[in-house]
Amino acid sequence: MKNIKQFDYKENAAWRMFRIMGELTDGFEFISSLKKAVTIFGSAVLTPDDKWYQEAVKLGRLLSQGNYDVITGGGPGIMEAANRGSFGDGHGDSVGLNIKLPREQRINPYVERSIAFHYFFTRKVCMSFAANAYVYFPGGFGTFDELFEITTLVQTGKIEYAPIILVGKKFWKPFLECIQMQMVEGFGTVKKEDMKLFTLVNSADEAYTVLVSMLGRGGKGSKMGNRNVKALLSSTHGVKKVTKKRKVTRKKKVKKVVVKRKTKDTLRKPTRKKKQVTKVKKKVVRKSVKRVLKKKPTKKKRG
Numbered sequence: 001m002k003n004i005k006q007f008d009y010k011e012n013a014a015w016r017m018f019r020i021m022g023e024l025t026d027g028f029e030f031i032s033s034l035k036k037a038v039t040i041f042g043s044a045v046l047t048p049d050d051k052w053y054q055e056a057v058k059l060g061r062l063l064s065q066g067n068y069d070v071i072t073g074g075g076p077g078i079m080e081a082a083n084r085g086s087f088g089d090g091h092g093d094s095v096g097l098n099i100k101l102p103r104e105q106r107i108n109p110y111v112e113r114s115i116a117f118h119y120f121f122t123r124k125v126c127m128s129f130a131a132n133a134y135v136y137f138p139g140g141f142g143t144f145d146e147l148f149e150i151t152t153l154v155q156t157g158k159i160e161y162a163p164i165i166l167v168g169k170k171f172w173k174p175f176l177e178c179i180q181m182q183m184v185e186g187f188g189t190v191k192k193e194d195m196k197l198f199t200l201v202n203s204a205d206e207a208y209t210v211l212v213s214m215l216g217r218g219g220k221g222s223k224m225g226n227r228n229v230k231a232l233l234s235s236t237h238g239v240k241k242v243t244k245k246r247k248v249t250r251k252k253k254v255k256k257v258v259v260k261r262k263t264k265d266t267l268r269k270p271t272r273k274k275k276q277v278t279k280v281k282k283k284v285v286r287k288s289v290k291r292v293l294k295k296k297p298t299k300k301k302r303g
Helices: 013-031 051-065 078-086 120-128 141-155 169-186 192-197 204-215 227-233 236-294
Strands: 037-041 069-072 094-099 113-117 133-136 164-167 198-201
Touching: 013 113, 013 120, 037 051, 037 078, 037 141, 051 069, 051 078, 051 164, 051 204, 069 078, 078 094, 094 120, 113 120, 120 141, 133 141, 133 204, 141 164, 141 192, 164 169, 164 204, 169 192, 169 198, 192 198, 198 204
Parallel strands: 037 069, 037 133, 069 094, 094 113, 133 164, 164 198
Antiparallel strands: none
């Protein structure tokens, strides 16, 4: 038997675009069902003995008990810890947006609902629009990449404001001080008010308190919902509102046109009548003049 060559999407740009579109479509359909969710980022190499792994487990449990969905990358380390805390509680779902890698990434056993992505950027887009708040534990380049991505989207208004919480003062404080000294004060490349986008805490309890104060209680089924996904997908509720507005505006325009036509017609009618009256008057005058001219002058009798 001949070896069948595996189809390579890189060789055909059109098929690659279809694959990207398919991943984005499936991803947004998957996250659109999440009512109120918190995405947790962090290192993939931390073990259950680590302090921040244990804090992530605690935060996942608190969020799930508070009726929040917990979203992670579905891998090991902090991701596994957050899914582990929210797993099997019965309130919030333990969700994983996984990436397909040849060697490293695997889905942790504490994910209840998951979807796998081939491309990093499609997964990144879905994770950016998936939650109402973002929590960052100590991590590496991937964690910092996600942090700057979300910060940029919030700062530029591409997504609605969402709390960005950094857990671990020993890890994050030098990073924030560096931004303050170099970018804000030194070079002026970052505005001072942009530093307010970050909230620094030191434990899972503090992080949960901040989240509840910013998002409110209620979790799934609350009025807040996933506003970023609604803005993108334009949910059925939003579509009804738009169609209603369009119908109203169309009716108003039709009414205005009808009114204008009526006024024009009413203005034209009297002018036509006046013309007819004037024509009749002219005819009468002409006839009377002709009669007068036809009459013979009468001779006066002499006395």
